[in-house]
Amino acid sequence: MLLLRRARGAVPPALQLLTAPTSTALLAARHSQCVLRSSGATRDMSSAGAGDSNERDSTSREGVDVLVDRSGLFHPPADPSPVVRPGDSPLESHLRSLIHFRGGPLTVAELVHEALTHPTHGYYMTRDVFGAAGDFVTSPEISQMFGELIGVWTASLWQQLGTPKKLCLVELGPGRGTLMADLLRFADSLPALRDALSVHFVEVSPALRRLQASALDCESTAAPIGTGRTRDGNVSVTWHADFGTVPDEEDTPIVVLAHEFFDALPVHQFQRTPDRGWVERLVDVTHSASDTAALRFVLSPGPTAASKMLVPQRLAAVPQAVAPTVQAMELCPKGMAIWQGIARRVATRRGGALAIDYGDEGPLAFTLQAIKQHAFCDDLLAGVGTADLSAHVDFGALRMAASQVPGVQCHGPVTQRHLLASLGIEHRLQALLASCTDERQSEALYAGALRLVGQEEAVRATGDAAVPAPPPGMGVRYKCMAMVNADLGPPVGFEALK
Numbered sequence: 001m002l003l004l005r006r007a008r009g010a011v012p013p014a015l016q017l018l019t020a021p022t023s024t025a026l027l028a029a030r031h032s033q034c035v036l037r038s039s040g041a042t043r044d045m046s047s048a049g050a051g052d053s054n055e056r057d058s059t060s061r062e063g064v065d066v067l068v069d070r071s072g073l074f075h076p077p078a079d080p081s082p083v084v085r086p087g088d089s090p091l092e093s094h095l096r097s098l099i100h101f102r103g104g105p106l107t108v109a110e111l112v113h114e115a116l117t118h119p120t121h122g123y124y125m126t127r128d129v130f131g132a133a134g135d136f137v138t139s140p141e142i143s144q145m146f147g148e149l150i151g152v153w154t155a156s157l158w159q160q161l162g163t164p165k166k167l168c169l170v171e172l173g174p175g176r177g178t179l180m181a182d183l184l185r186f187a188d189s190l191p192a193l194r195d196a197l198s199v200h201f202v203e204v205s206p207a208l209r210r211l212q213a214s215a216l217d218c219e220s221t222a223a224p225i226g227t228g229r230t231r232d233g234n235v236s237v238t239w240h241a242d243f244g245t246v247p248d249e250e251d252t253p254i255v256v257l258a259h260e261f262f263d264a265l266p267v268h269q270f271q272r273t274p275d276r277g278w279v280e281r282l283v284d285v286t287h288s289a290s291d292t293a294a295l296r297f298v299l300s301p302g303p304t305a306a307s308k309m310l311v312p313q314r315l316a317a318v319p320q321a322v323a324p325t326v327q328a329m330e331l332c333p334k335g336m337a338i339w340q341g342i343a344r345r346v347a348t349r350r351g352g353a354l355a356i357d358y359g360d361e362g363p364l365a366f367t368l369q370a371i372k373q374h375a376f377c378d379d380l381l382a383g384v385g386t387a388d389l390s391a392h393v394d395f396g397a398l399r400m401a402a403s404q405v406p407g408v409q410c411h412g413p414v415t416q417r418h419l420l421a422s423l424g425i426e427h428r429l430q431a432l433l434a435s436c437t438d439e440r441q442s443e444a445l446y447a448g449a450l451r452l453v454g455q456e457e458a459v460r461a462t463g464d465a466a467v468p469a470p471p472p473g474m475g476v477r478y479k480c481m482a483m484v485n486a487d488l489g490p491p492v493g494f495e496a497l498k
């Protein structure tokens, strides 16, 4: 546990190296409302159990280009009732019947899609999964400074765009709506920006849409949530199931924010084999009715449609010397398609996008992880539908997708620590500390800031040399990638590192 004793107004030593350009710092310090929130475990925990021990090889069949070997897989019984087992969750039953009636395994992407967004049994669809009582905590929930500083980034881009009279502000996967609520509170200090904004949420979950409407104090929080207006009347809010329906208006530039959105999208997993080249990891059901593991991973016996399409594309963007060393790959075509769709919109309407997530340059091997009640699940398939599933983001793959659109440029990834420092977290913290009324508030603020930019997780000091070094903190685990019109130059936080 960190010992936090901050005098009000003092600059915490851990943040003193973080500097921001003067104009950004002024923006960051501008708004000084002080509202404190609780914190909890973050979703990105570095020692994930991959749960990948159930793979098995299948025999390949010659002369077939795209195939799935079903010979060793589940044989549907004449009576379909055994596919439903006592003790199965509704989603497990659904998945096993899907496999049963299609007569073959699902891709990992299909599994993730069903597990997270099935209309009635999907993980996100019916409940609030965030916070101490949920499964994980995200940066906007840790500190109000996060959303406010993303507001600073948005304001800076709006200025780079020439302060347009209208700005379409999109957030993908807004969760509880906390980031946008904090951003809009910041925007109140810049009325010209606030008056330009129309907010568009891309969200599949009816339950989370209700929370988002409530976070923004929208007029109606009754289902189904589709449109609203913040109760102060200042900003219109529209919900979409897909980025494609966000209005595309000639005189309206667009800014898209995606915090921990891309990690929630379905990934395909591929593995290089010595004899069959690249094959795909799939999800099958076990043979034996007495087997407790209802679902298991298998490998396709040869290339699949996805492996033939995606693997060569991704390897083509990897340095020649590195490509032959890549043994496993996880790719998210849905994320690549969405990032490219945003790139097309930015190219025609001007603007930019900011994606913040755990991940790396890529290509990444298997990172899919399951988290429940703030702990990793050993078996990815055991609690399907009741645990969060997420995968690290391959930022190189996103860049590759955007590079096919002329006129836009991706910048980064940079670390969250770097971005928040550039946006003036130190100055923002100072302003907030100055308005704190008690020590508890200032300690909570300081702890939140430290957690967002920390290079190491805060762990209890034991003095025991055998205790392993603390895992990397959110400040370096989380990466940020921006995309803007190529003629705009890098947005704040993405200038060339000195």
Ligand SMILES: C[S@@+](CC[C@H](N)C(=O)[O-])C[C@H]1O[C@@H](n2cnc3c(N)ncnc32)[C@H](O)[C@@H]1O
Residues within 6 Å of the ligand: 116, 117, 124, 138, 139, 140, 141, 172, 173, 174, 175, 176, 202, 203, 204, 205, 208, 241, 258, 259, 260, 261, 264, 265
């Ligand atoms: C990990 S949460 C992140 C929430 C929020 N951005 C935060 O940081 O607190 C993922 C969010 O994306 C939404 N989501 C997941 N898959 C989606 C999809 N295919 N389309 C739209 N929203 C999706 C979830 O409902 C949820 O709001």
